[in-house]
Amino acid sequence: MHALAQHEGASAGSVANVSEVMQAIAEHKGCGTSGGSGKASCGSAAGQGDLPTEIWEKVKNHPCYSEEAHHHYARMHVAVAPACNIQCNYCNRKYDCANESRPGVVSEKLTPEQAAKKVLAVASTIPQMTVLGIAGPGDPLANPEKTFKTFELISKTAPDIKLCLSTNGLTLPDHVDTIAGFNVDHVTITINMVDPEIGAKIYPWVFWKHKRYTGVEAAKLLTDRQLLGLEMLTERGILCKVNSVMIPGINDKHLVEVNKAVKSRGAFLHNIMPLISAPEHGTVFGLTGQRGPTAQELKALQDSCEGEMNMMRHCRQCRADAVGLLGEDRSAEFTTDKIMAMEVNYDLDSRKAYQAMVEEERVAKVAAKQEELTTLAGEQSDIKLLVAVATKGSGLINEHFGHAKEFQVYELSTAGAKFVGHRRVDLYCQGGYGDEDSLETVIRAINDCHAVFVAKIGGCPKGDLQKAGIDPVDQYAHEFIEKSAIAWFKAYLDKVNSGEIEHVERGDAEIRQGALITAA
Amino acid sequence: MALKIIASQCTSCSACEPECPNVAIREKNGTFIIDPKKCTECIGHFDAPQCTAVCPVDDTCVIDTSYPRYQAPA
Numbered sequence: 030m031h032a033l034a035q036h037e038g039a040s041a042g043s044v045a046n047v048s049e050v051m052q053a054i055a056e057h058k059g060c061g062t063s064g065g066s067g068k069a070s071c072g073s074a075a076g077q078g079d080l081p082t083e084i085w086e087k088v089k090n091h092p093c094y095s096e097e098a099h100h101h102y103a104r105m106h107v108a109v110a111p112a113c114n115i116q117c118n119y120c121n122r123k124y125d126c127a128n129e130s131r132p133g134v135v136s137e138k139l140t141p142e143q144a145a146k147k148v149l150a151v152a153s154t155i156p157q158m159t160v161l162g163i164a165g166p167g168d169p170l171a172n173p174e175k176t177f178k179t180f181e182l183i184s185k186t187a188p189d190i191k192l193c194l195s196t197n198g199l200t201l202p203d204h205v206d207t208i209a210g211f212n213v214d215h216v217t218i219t220i221n222m223v224d225p226e227i228g229a230k231i232y233p234w235v236f237w238k239h240k241r242y243t244g245v246e247a248a249k250l251l252t253d254r255q256l257l258g259l260e261m262l263t264e265r266g267i268l269c270k271v272n273s274v275m276i277p278g279i280n281d282k283h284l285v286e287v288n289k290a291v292k293s294r295g296a297f298l299h300n301i302m303p304l305i306s307a308p309e310h311g312t313v314f315g316l317t318g319q320r321g322p323t324a325q326e327l328k329a330l331q332d333s334c335e336g337e338m339n340m341m342r343h344c345r346q347c348r349a350d351a352v353g354l355l356g357e358d359r360s361a362e363f364t365t366d367k368i369m370a371m372e373v374n375y376d377l378d379s380r381k382a383y384q385a386m387v388e389e390e391r392v393a394k395v396a397a398k399q400e401e402l403t404t405l406a407g408e409q410s411d412i413k414l415l416v417a418v419a420t421k422g423s424g425l426i427n428e429h430f431g432h433a434k435e436f437q438v439y440e441l442s443t444a445g446a447k448f449v450g451h452r453r454v455d456l457y458c459q460g461g462y463g464d465e466d467s468l469e470t471v472i473r474a475i476n477d478c479h480a481v482f483v484a485k486i487g488g489c490p491k492g493d494l495q496k497a498g499i500d501p502v503d504q505y506a507h508e509f510i511e512k513s514a515i516a517w518f519k520a521y522l523d524k525v526n527s528g529e530i531e532h533v534e535r536g537d538a539e540i541r542q543g544a545l546i547t548a549a
Numbered sequence: 550m551a552l553k554i555i556a557s558q559c560t561s562c563s564a565c566e567p568e569c570p571n572v573a574i575r576e577k578n579g580t581f582i583i584d585p586k587k588c589t590e591c592i593g594h595f596d597a598p599q600c601t602a603v604c605p606v607d608d609t610c611v612i613d614t615s616y617p618r619y620q621a622p623a
Contacts, residue, residue: 111561111563112564113564114564114603122560122562123560123606166562167562167564236603239568239599239602240595240597241603
């Protein structure tokens with residue numbers, strides 16, 4: 030980490046003008062590029078901006094806290110915390126399926142000792158795995174002994190790995206000192222409301238100090254404890270991310286208030302996620318038919334909250350035992366049986382060397398984008414549009430259309446390319462042949478996009494996409510995403526300006542609710 | 550009476566185990582069980598049985614009517 034720190038530090042020391050600073054903030058926020066000044070404003074830091082070096086060091090290779098980092102670095106969750114102390118209407122703890130990807134779900138629970146072994150096994154296999162989180166499947170702080178024992182073991186055997194945890198916040202104030210004691214840099218609190226009347230519609234009960242509370246009383250208790258915990262963490266310099274589940278008709282409008290409340294208490298990042306709700310999940314919301322938001326509704330809310338506060342748009346709502354880059358799940362490679370049989374060779378130096386390579390790739394990506402951005406300088410257009418990208422990571426267009434499990438979505442304008450989200454899709458191609466229904470699912474998921482960038486695509490889906498009004502683009506295969514998107518957008522504007530094509534708005538898209546199907 | 554855990558309902562989340570004031574709950578064959586000899590229905594400890602209050606699945610920690618009512622010591 031120190032080798033990398035030096036590299037980052039070199040550009041941090043230089044004096045930046047205001048537009049450079051703004052650009053760098055935007056960069057960090059995942060806002061992509063801004064302005065048409067044509068300057069390579071980000072330098073080589075790949076996103077530090079005006080963040081103090083101390084904070085930048087904490088987030089630069091944390092895939093959940095930095096959109097830019099999530100293309101390059103991986104995380105893992107260990108499921109050591111099965112117990113929970115509150116009930117949420119979007120959660121059903123009985124439902125567990127290996128093909129299911131959503132918070133609160135795991136395939137097997139681990140003891141702290143098994144978890145420590147798993148972390149070493151994964152860290153040796155995936156050198157870009159930099160973050161270990163405890164996210165459940167219950168609440169980590171409802172299982173404090175197991176959670177902190179796991180942190181203790183890992184901080185001894187793999188000291189370079191960042192520790193973080195995700196909590197509902199009910200008992201957070203009781204554990205802040207212990208959290209600080211383990212040098213946990215990142216804590217995520219799920220805050221869905223700051224109004225107990227609204228909370229009563231989301232939480233049927235909380236269990237606190239030997240008593241089950243229900244209704245408004247329960248929600249009041251929860252929100253008070255959450256906000257107190259947030260303030261206590263902020264005071265200690267621990268970075269806080271706030272997760273909020275967007276539930277249309279219940280808290281969708283209210284989340285703007287939540288955003289203000291957490292911002293004023295020093296939250297670092299706000300992650301508004303769509304409700305995952307289907308009858309087969311057996312959740313209260315699933316059974317009552319409570320719908321999740323559409324892609325446009327989610328984006329509109331995220332856009333409206335994006336003021337001075339960083340918004341996270343790259344969350345994959347992953348399982349409490351997920352392993353790998355955010356868009357992938359390699360947990361099946363690391364089951365307890367497999368780990369116990371694994372020869373683990375934890376080599377800090379080779380991990381550092383690998384990560385230094387990742388940093389070079391990352392810097393090259395940003396430089397390429399900045400260079401391409403200069404070609405947009407002077408362009409005048411109000412056109413804003415979305416494009417979908419098939420990627421396996423590293424910021425490259427490197428996935429076959431038919432193999433993509435998700436598409437990343439970028440908003441293009443004369444200001445540049447901005448990451449605004451992702452769409453999960455079924456595998457379109459399984460066993461080498463296309464499946465018509467799956468293609469329809471993909472089209473529904475990216476229906477708001479003008480184009481889809483892929484490394485490769487077959488003739489048949491290509492035709493269907495064109496019929497649906499989505500341009501399949503394979504000419505930028507294995508090139509950098511943002512650079513390519515900007516180049517494509519420039520050409521698109523030229524065609525619109527010359528009258529060759531007419532710009533039309535696209536419709537809304539669907540956010541997928543079902544299970545993530547693991548690779549066949 | 551004592552409480553019992555309906556095994557088919559138990560998610561094995563372990564939330565009940567540390568809450569029991571009588572240390573009557575332990576894991577057995579993948580789910581949790583209550584030792585009826587130790588269970589006091591939390592009488593004298595709390596207003597409500599703790600396992601029932603913390604359990605995430607309704608009707609899982611229930612009164613076992615095959616045992617006589619717990620008598621708090623005078």
